[in-house]
Amino acid sequence: MEYKIQELADLAGISSRTLRYYDKIGLLKPGRIHSNGYRVYGGAEVDLLQQILLYREMDVPLEEISKILHAPNFDRKVALQNHLRALSDHRDRLNLLIETVQKTISAEKGGILMKDHAKFEGMKKNMIEENEKKYGKETRAHFGDKVVNESNAKLMGLTQKQFEDHETLTTLLNQTLVRALEEGDPGSPLAQKACELHKQWLGSFWSEYSKEAHLGLVQMYVDDSRFKAYYDAIAPGTAEFLLEAMKRYCQ
Amino acid sequence: MEYKIQELADLAGISSRTLRYYDKIGLLKPGRIHSNGYRVYGGAEVDLLQQILLYREMDVPLEEISKILHAPNFDRKVALQNHLRALSDHRDRLNLLIETVQKTISAEKGGILMKDHAKFEGMKKNMIEENEKKYGKETRAHFGDKVVNESNAKLMGLTQKQFEDHETLTTLLNQTLVRALEEGDPGSPLAQKACELHKQWLGSFWSEYSKEAHLGLVQMYVDDSRFKAYYDAIAPGTAEFLLEAMKRYCQ
DNA sequence: TATAAACTATGACGCAACGTCAAAGTCAAG
DNA sequence: CTTGACTTTGACGTTGCGTCATAGTTTATA
Numbered sequence: 266m267e268y269k270i271q272e273l274a275d276l277a278g279i280s281s282r283t284l285r286y287y288d289k290i291g292l293l294k295p296g297r298i299h300s301n302g303y304r305v306y307g308g309a310e311v312d313l314l315q316q317i318l319l320y321r322e323m324d325v326p327l328e329e330i331s332k333i334l335h336a337p338n339f340d341r342k343v344a345l346q347n348h349l350r351a352l353s354d355h356r357d358r359l360n361l362l363i364e365t366v367q368k369t370i371s372a373e374k375g376g377i378l379m380k381d382h383a384k385f386e387g388m389k390k391n392m393i394e395e396n397e398k399k400y401g402k403e404t405r406a407h408f409g410d411k412v413v414n415e416s417n418a419k420l421m422g423l424t425q426k427q428f429e430d431h432e433t434l435t436t437l438l439n440q441t442l443v444r445a446l447e448e449g450d451p452g453s454p455l456a457q458k459a460c461e462l463h464k465q466w467l468g469s470f471w472s473e474y475s476k477e478a479h480l481g482l483v484q485m486y487v488d489d490s491r492f493k494a495y496y497d498a499i500a501p502g503t504a505e506f507l508l509e510a511m512k513r514y515c516q
Numbered sequence: 517m518e519y520k521i522q523e524l525a526d527l528a529g530i531s532s533r534t535l536r537y538y539d540k541i542g543l544l545k546p547g548r549i550h551s552n553g554y555r556v557y558g559g560a561e562v563d564l565l566q567q568i569l570l571y572r573e574m575d576v577p578l579e580e581i582s583k584i585l586h587a588p589n590f591d592r593k594v595a596l597q598n599h600l601r602a603l604s605d606h607r608d609r610l611n612l613l614i615e616t617v618q619k620t621i622s623a624e625k626g627g628i629l630m631k632d633h634a635k636f637e638g639m640k641k642n643m644i645e646e647n648e649k650k651y652g653k654e655t656r657a658h659f660g661d662k663v664v665n666e667s668n669a670k671l672m673g674l675t676q677k678q679f680e681d682h683e684t685l686t687t688l689l690n691q692t693l694v695r696a697l698e699e700g701d702p703g704s705p706l707a708q709k710a711c712e713l714h715k716q717w718l719g720s721f722w723s724e725y726s727k728e729a730h731l732g733l734v735q736m737y738v739d740d741s742r743f744k745a746y747y748d749a750i751a752p753g754t755a756e757f758l759l760e761a762m763k764r765y766c767q
Numbered sequence: 768t769a770t771a772a773a774c775t776a777t778g779a780c781g782c783a784a785c786g787t788c789a790a791a792g793t794c795a796a797g
Numbered sequence: 798c799t800t801g802a803c804t805t806t807g808a809c810g811t812t813g814c815g816t817c818a819t820a821g822t823t824t825a826t827a
Contacts, residue, residue, distance in 0.1 A: 266632060270803090270805095271803070271804085276633055276636060276638060277636045277639065278639055280785080280786080281804085282785070282786065282787085283784085283785065283786095283805095285805085285806090286784070300792080300806080301792085301805095302792080302794060302803090302804075302805060303791085303793080303794095303804060303805080304804085305801090308632070311632050311635060312635070312803075313634065315620070315635045318636065318639050319613075319617070319820080322613065322639065326783075326784090327783075327784070328783090339715060340622055341624070342621070342625075343782060345617055345620055345621050345624065346621065349614065349617050349618065349621070350616050352610060352613055353613045353614060353740065354615065355610060356610045356611065356614065357605045358699070359603060359610060360607065362570075362603055363571065363603045363604060363607065366570070366596055366599050366600050366603065367600065369566070369596055370596050370597070370600070373592070373593055373595075373596070381527060381559075381562050382527055384563070384566045385527060385528045385529060385566065385569065388528065388529050388569050388573070400557060419724060422730060433655060444660065455801080478593055480628065489604065490749060493749065494745040494746055494748065494749035497745065497748070497752070498741060498744065498745035498748065501748070501752040520775080521774090521775070522774070522775085531814080532774095533814070533815065533816085534813085534814065536777090537778085537813070537814065552775080552820080552821085552822060552823085553775075553776060553822085554774090554775055554776080554822080554823095555775085557778090577812075577813090578812080578813070581811090596794095644781085684807095685770095691807080724780080
């Protein structure tokens with residue numbers, strides 16, 4: 266199927282001016298030029314535009330997109346797989362950002378202080394993971410785990426040791442949660458241990474603590490269907506269970 | 517706690533040049549100026565910067581951010597709630613985009629044609645939902661359901677009627693899946709009915725059909741832990757169940 | 768104490784990716 | 798045929814910084 270410029274623009278949700286600009290810089294030429302001078306785009310151009318817009322979604326500069334797409338070894342299928350990974354990473358960062366806002370809200374409502382560095386968790390920045398989104402560059406493999414972890418630690422206002430301890434705590438917390446869930450009693454010593462571990466985990470983000478704020482945060486986990494689903498992926502029912510455990514922990 | 521310019525920039529993951537620019541345009545003034553002429557930022561500025569970066573995350577222009585933040589009735593708690601909603605919507609759009617890429621990959625691998633309009637599902641565009649992200653403007657309430665649905669239908673290359681049928685089909689598919697899951701047999705007529713409904717659902721995105729492509733897509737749902745969690749939120753085990761049902765459907 | 772490197776300031780130029788507008792040709796419907 | 802919608806090219810402008818130069822201030826080390 267063929268499209269005139271506004272038709273393709275409407276299809277893709279961009280402006281015709283953008284398409285003319287892409288033509289001018291050689292990024293996306295029309296399939297052919299009609300005898301009346303109008304640009305005509307076909308199926309190949311549609312697929313190319315999809316690629317371009319996926320790269321733009323990740324803020325890749327047009328010049329770089331042009332290099333990628335016009336390389337002799339460009340492979341659409343490989344590119345699509347890379348888009349998938351980049352989008353998935355981006356979604357992960359958004360989840361982190363959402364959790365940061367949730368922690369901020371809980372701290373605010375609970376009348377406690379949140380650590381300054383924690384307020385920017387997940388923001389766009391030159392995190393090494395951010396660079397990993399630039400297609401196929403396995404940054405961790407390139408730089409090694411140590412450099413990546415050092416960078417992450419710095420961003421969290423932690424020393425390397427503290428960061429590793431935090432990672433260990435996260436793992437322990439999840440394991441404890443699962444075991445407590447299997448027991449099935451939100452008031453059990455194991456479940457209460459999980460709440461205590463979660464409190465310790467929050468110590469990386471809040472410079473003070475209140476049970477009110479803690480409970481509010483866990484309530485928000487449950488209220489957000491995607492977060493609930495995420496925690497439930499650890500083991501089904503985890504989010505609700507943690508909330509029930511927290512209710513007892515806070516008495 | 518107080519920060520010099522680079523300290524705050526590092527904390528927030530932005531450049532000092534950005535902070536100077538924000539100072540110059542009056543968006544974010546330092547808390548005070550040291551006797552040596554250096555900018556000094558405090559807790560209030562940290563909180564303000566968090567707000568600014570959250571708005572920037574959603575591509576809100578600086579001038580608009582300034583109006584919002586400097587309005588007499590600006591309420592930080594309300595703003596944080598609005599950020600939460602905007603981020604959640606953005607994450608939803610990313611999920612849609614991920615699914616679009618998945619459908620594209622499956623169609624490519626299955627050697628079938630995908631509809632052109634479907635290739636741009638979820639892309640940034642002037643969707644009315646996109647406008648809804650601009651803080652507290654309840655677009656659906658403002659314009660009404662009919663206008664929103666018409667807009668969505670147009671974007672999907674559907675008439676209003678077709679769009680509504682598609683929505684109905686989605687609901688029926690989910691309901692059928694849940695009932696089939698309760699039966700517990702992936703080969704049951706009900707489970708096979710669900711697969712048939714999913715095939716019909718895909719008709720809005722693929723101009724042709726192949727079982728290979730269909731199976732590949734459902735496999736991808738299961739392989740993405742977040743999508744798996746999303747489908748499992750309908751009812752735990754839904755994603756895996758659909759995959760098992762599809763294996764029988766494709767024989 | 769002196770020195771050099773790192774940090775801070777201001778000013779200014781430049782850039783990417785379009786948005787907006789003007790002027791003129793083409794198309795389609797009444 | 799007329800008019801409004803669509804297309805073209807060309808050009809100016811905008812936003813949000815990045816980059817660089819120059820000069821003052823701070824910090825760590827010998």
